[in-house]
Amino acid sequence: MPSWKDQMPSLGTLGPLIALVLACGFFALQSEQFLTGANFSLILQQVMVVGLIAIGQTLIILTAGIDLSCGMVMALGGVVMTKMAHDHGLHPIVAISIGFAVTAGFGLINGLLVTRIKLPSFIVTLGTMNIAFALTQLYSQSQTITDLPAGMTLLGNTFAIGQTQVAYGTVVMLAMYALSWLWLRDTATGRHIYAVGNNPEATRLTGIATHKVLLLVYVLAGLCYGLAALLSVARTGVGDPNAGQTENLDAITAVVLGGTSLFGGRGMIIGSLIGALIVGVFRNGLTLMGVSSVYQILITGILVILAVATDQLSRKGGR
Amino acid sequence: MSAITELEPSTHSLNIDPRPLVLQAKGLVKRYGQVTALDGADFELRAGEIMAVIGDNGAGKSSLIKALSGAISPDSGEILLDGQPVVLKSPIDARRAGIETVYQDLAVAPAMTIAENLFLGREIRRNDVLGQWFGALDKRKMLEDSIAYMQELKIGIRSMSQAVETLSGGQRQGVAVARAAAFARHVVIMDEPTAALGVKEGNMVLELIRNVRDRGLPVVLISHNMPHVFEIADRIHVARLGRRAAILNPKAITMSDAVAVMTGAMKPADIPPHWLAQ
Numbered sequence: 076m077p078s079w080k081d082q083m084p085s086l087g088t089l090g091p092l093i094a095l096v097l098a099c100g101f102f103a104l105q106s107e108q109f110l111t112g113a114n115f116s117l118i119l120q121q122v123m124v125v126g127l128i129a130i131g132q133t134l135i136i137l138t139a140g141i142d143l144s145c146g147m148v149m150a151l152g153g154v155v156m157t158k159m160a161h162d163h164g165l166h167p168i169v170a171i172s173i174g175f176a177v178t179a180g181f182g183l184i185n186g187l188l189v190t191r192i193k194l195p196s197f198i199v200t201l202g203t204m205n206i207a208f209a210l211t212q213l214y215s216q217s218q219t220i221t222d223l224p225a226g227m228t229l230l231g232n233t234f235a236i237g238q239t240q241v242a243y244g245t246v247v248m249l250a251m252y253a254l255s256w257l258w259l260r261d262t263a264t265g266r267h268i269y270a271v272g273n274n275p276e277a278t279r280l281t282g283i284a285t286h287k288v289l290l291l292v293y294v295l296a297g298l299c300y301g302l303a304a305l306l307s308v309a310r311t312g313v314g315d316p317n318a319g320q321t322e323n324l325d326a327i328t329a330v331v332l333g334g335t336s337l338f339g340g341r342g343m344i345i346g347s348l349i350g351a352l353i354v355g356v357f358r359n360g361l362t363l364m365g366v367s368s369v370y371q372i373l374i375t376g377i378l379v380i381l382a383v384a385t386d387q388l389s390r391k392g393g394r
Numbered sequence: 395m396s397a398i399t400e401l402e403p404s405t406h407s408l409n410i411d412p413r414p415l416v417l418q419a420k421g422l423v424k425r426y427g428q429v430t431a432l433d434g435a436d437f438e439l440r441a442g443e444i445m446a447v448i449g450d451n452g453a454g455k456s457s458l459i460k461a462l463s464g465a466i467s468p469d470s471g472e473i474l475l476d477g478q479p480v481v482l483k484s485p486i487d488a489r490r491a492g493i494e495t496v497y498q499d500l501a502v503a504p505a506m507t508i509a510e511n512l513f514l515g516r517e518i519r520r521n522d523v524l525g526q527w528f529g530a531l532d533k534r535k536m537l538e539d540s541i542a543y544m545q546e547l548k549i550g551i552r553s554m555s556q557a558v559e560t561l562s563g564g565q566r567q568g569v570a571v572a573r574a575a576a577f578a579r580h581v582v583i584m585d586e587p588t589a590a591l592g593v594k595e596g597n598m599v600l601e602l603i604r605n606v607r608d609r610g611l612p613v614v615l616i617s618h619n620m621p622h623v624f625e626i627a628d629r630i631h632v633a634r635l636g637r638r639a640a641i642l643n644p645k646a647i648t649m650s651d652a653v654a655v656m657t658g659a660m661k662p663a664d665i666p667p668h669w670l671a672q
């Protein structure tokens with residue numbers, strides 16, 4: 076029988092949660108507007124795009140990789156799906172599917188380069204980041220795509236819980252977290268992702284097709300970026316060729332703040348949601364306090380270094 | 395077919411032993427460029443025995459064991475499992491054939507639990523809709539089976555849901571051995587399983603290897619540790635210059651006799667017959 080201790084999330088996941096609660100407490104004391112349903116709904120909306128990208132990013136980081144192209148691939152997906160709907164008049168479902176195909180295709184290319192040519196993911200995705208950015212600008216001619224059919228922005232609509240308006244997109248994000256959490260925790264493939272990040276050679280020797288696991292992870296991450304693109308379009312109402320630029324690093328920040336180890340094989344996907352919320356809460360709270368956005372960036376940077384240092388130190392201590 | 399006419403001269407050991415041959419290799423050759431790692435190496439393993447493999451550095455022990463576990467494919471020669479020729483193109487092939495290997499460098503996933511490590515790549519799914527449709531794992535069953543395996547091998551670890559990295563070196567090796575023993579149908583191969591361990595932990599793993607044999611699985615044990623070899627082996631395969639110099643009987647010889655064969659101070663042709671194992 077598993078004891079209660081084994082069922083408890085480790086300190087690695089409790090730490091970020093405590094940080095989130097402390098941050099909320101701090102901002103609640105600083106601003107009366109902070110602790111309102113409307114403000115929390117706003118934070119969730121501000122966080123939903125980063126949150127979804129962070130799901131894909133977590134999968135990749137769990138395998139001891141990293142994806143620097145995530146935000147740029149999302150921007151490309153957003154531009155493709157909106158141009159398909161606007162310029163070519165395709166049905167939103169078709170347009171969105173084509174956008175998803177493009178982001179998944181980028182995931183596939185990243186995955187193939189990592190598994191077949193054995194390039195480090197850092198370098199591969201540095202390349203595809205630039206390629207995706209250039210393609211986005213070329214294809215959109217750096218123009219924002221407006222006048223979208225209503226079907227493209229459905230997930231930006233809201234429904235009421237009591238007094239508070241909640242966007243459908245935030246529900247999609249939360250549902251995706253729940254799904255991927257269960258999948259990683261309770262299926263063989265999910266556990267294999269952890270195993271590959273832990274000890275790829277040992278995993279291969281047990282007979283697991285580690286290349287297939289990695290390829291799947293990169294393609295699924297691409298699909299997450301596609302869904303993030305759809306949420307971004309729904310939230311802003313336009314196809315924005317300059318989307319994804321803050322999200323690109325914010326997503327990595329969220330994963331790291333959430334306690335997933337950059338060395339792979341350790342962490343929980345729910346941590347990334349908490350990490351994304353920490354970033355969102357700091358941005359929102361500091362804005363409410365009237366602190367300039369430059370300081371927000373400064374504080375995010377400090378948080379990331381703290382999180383990575385904790386990871387490194389706990390790893391050393393654990394040996 | 396010409397290989398058959400070149401059978402080794404030591405025919406006196408043929409078919410005297412009633413225990414069936416489980417694993418056999420004949421005339422294995424493996425070259426790396428100019429270097430010949432295996433130069434016509436033979437090997438045999440009988441049911442229910444512990445066969446130690448000793449030899450000087452570069453004698454071809456690891457190459458032999460890698461060929462037997464599918465990690466390298468020999469340039470020529472054949473491998474027989476239960477008398478049937480098998481081709482092992484990868485460790486996965488070997489595993490499918492029932493040969494499990496414990497690798498020297500503790501092949502475990504450190505952050506994962508003992509139960510997860512035992513079942514890695516062989517997870518059990520739930521028997522209900524969740525399992526059949528969504529691939530949900532039967533964690534309870536895997537946990538219970540893990541406890542049973544570990545008890546059977548008398549490995550005293552309390553919680554199967556603790557991460558492997560929290561274990562001592564000997565306990566970790568115990569997990570790797572238990573995994574091999576749990577899933578091997580024919581043979582367990584262990585490459586230097588006690589090399590990284592202290593005296594107490596080393597003895598624990600030796601005991602574990604005996605338990606594996608007593609469960610009916612033959613064991614191939616590569617070791618540089620002569621006292622360990624003499625304590626546990628039923629027979630000793632001496633590798634020298636890419637070949638098998640002899641199969642020695644540890645009960646009939648001393649350690650320095652074994653070293654003499656290993657280093658070539660005693661030529662294979664001069665070995666007294668009573669040193670040889672049947």
Ligand SMILES: Nc1ncnc2c1ncn2[C@@H]1O[C@H](COP(=O)(O)OP(=O)(O)OP(=O)(O)O)[C@@H](O)[C@H]1O
Pocket residue numbers: 426429430431432449450451452453454455456457458633
């Ligand atoms: N991958 C390889 N490439 C080139 N040469 C190799 C390779 N593997 C083994 N050899 C050579 O083949 C010979 C036998 O090596 P092997 O590793 O089988 O010896 P060993 O008996 O296991 O030695 P040790 O006790 O040092 O582990 C050595 O001369 C070695 O240098």
Ligand SMILES: [Mg+2]
Pocket residue numbers: 455456457
């Ligand atoms: Mg060796």
